[in-house]
Amino acid sequence: MTDWKDFAWVAWRLEVQDRSRVAGDDPDLDERTEETMTELAASLGCVYEHCVDSDTYPDGMPYYAW
Structure with a gap:
């Protein structure tokens, strides 16, 4: 298992699936x-x-990612 302390930074991606197409x-x-x-x-x-x-x-x- 990776120890995240060993990295200067980590990039995370949050994805939202818009099944209702509300956006x-x-x-x-x-x-x-x-x-x-x-x-x-x-x-x-x-x-x-x-x-x-x-x-x-x-x-x-549609989907959106941050």
Whole structure:
């Protein structure tokens, strides 16, 4: 098992599958979720940088990654 103390930093990716398609085609998703994601990251001892992806799976279901 890897001891995470041996790394200077670790990059985490949080992915949300939008089965209800509630986020829609939201060009402001990054700005709208920035405060929440910053608080979530800080609560885990991490630093939030930005929303890195907004795409769809082959079946058309949207997903977003931070």
